[in-house]
Amino acid sequence: MSSPAPESTPVVVRASDVSKRFVIRKDKSLKERVVNFGRSNKHKDDFWALRDVSLEISAGSTVGLVGANGSGKSTLLKVIGGIIQPDTGIVQRRGRLAALLELGAGFHPDLTGRENVFLNGAILGLSRKQTEQYFDSIVEFSEIGDFIDTQVKFYSSGMYVRLAFAIAVHVDPDLLLVDEVLAVGDEPFQEKCMAKIREFQKEGRTIVFVSHSSAQIEDLCDRVVVLSHGEAIFDGGTVDGLEALRESFGR
Numbered sequence: 001m002s003s004p005a006p007e008s009t010p011v012v013v014r015a016s017d018v019s020k021r022f023v024i025r026k027d028k029s030l031k032e033r034v035v036n037f038g039r040s041n042k043h044k045d046d047f048w049a050l051r052d053v054s055l056e057i058s059a060g061s062t063v064g065l066v067g068a069n070g071s072g073k074s075t076l077l078k079v080i081g082g083i084i085q086p087d088t089g090i091v092q093r094r095g096r097l098a099a100l101l102e103l104g105a106g107f108h109p110d111l112t113g114r115e116n117v118f119l120n121g122a123i124l125g126l127s128r129k130q131t132e133q134y135f136d137s138i139v140e141f142s143e144i145g146d147f148i149d150t151q152v153k154f155y156s157s158g159m160y161v162r163l164a165f166a167i168a169v170h171v172d173p174d175l176l177l178v179d180e181v182l183a184v185g186d187e188p189f190q191e192k193c194m195a196k197i198r199e200f201q202k203e204g205r206t207i208v209f210v211s212h213s214s215a216q217i218e219d220l221c222d223r224v225v226v227l228s229h230g231e232a233i234f235d236g237g238t239v240d241g242l243e244a245l246r247e248s249f250g251r
Contacts, residue, residue, distance in 0.1 A: 010059045016091075019086045058206075059095075064211060065209070067245065142163045
């Protein structure tokens with residue numbers, strides 16, 4: 001099920017018939033895995049996290065991906081972000097992408113917060129000079145303060161999120177992808193992140209995020225895609241989407 005973008009609005013993301021398969025091993029232990037190595041496929045199961053998902057996301061929209069645990073929403077976000085490749089189908093993107101998909105993803109644990117700011121800036125397409133211009137603002141937003149020159153392997157999960165979010169929103173992204181990582185931060189910082197997302201909305205940026213919070217989805221999204229067992233079962237308005245989500249729990 002796909003909701004095409006209006007003809008006058010540029011399409012930022014186009015996913016066509018996207019499917020993603022994972023292989024689940026049945027071996028209960030390392031010993032069983034060694035014993036069964038090279039034998040038949042009877043010790044493996046195919047798990048289709050996504051099945052023939054198609055959607056278009058237009059510039060300036062805020063889309064919520066929702067569904068029960070294991071529905072495929074985080075997998076779809078990673079496919080959109082290019083973190084994992086689909087087994088079938090294609091995903092096309094345009095513009096600069098910033099993604100907050102996994103806690104600390106893209107951070108090198110042995111580097112300091114400062115060094116990781118420059119590393120992530122380079123990964124996201126910024127020159128060193130651009131990162132230097134943003135650096136003070138990134139540190140201020142993250143509220144890391146004196147810990148910016150500490151190795152990030154000593155950071156708490158909340159500190160990871162603060163710094164990762166601060167970097168992501170300072171790279172001037174056209175498309176921002178956000179997974180449940182915001183749930184790790186404390187409430188004042190979550191509000192700060194939500195305020196930044198609203199600012200992005202006013203600037204006409206495109207946002208796609210996964211959340212288990214119906215209140216967040218209702219507050220921020222103009223569109224909802226509901227996933228169930230890897231399939232998109234609803235794509236449309238927020239109110240109807242949240243109702244479809246509630247109905248999907250019985251599927």
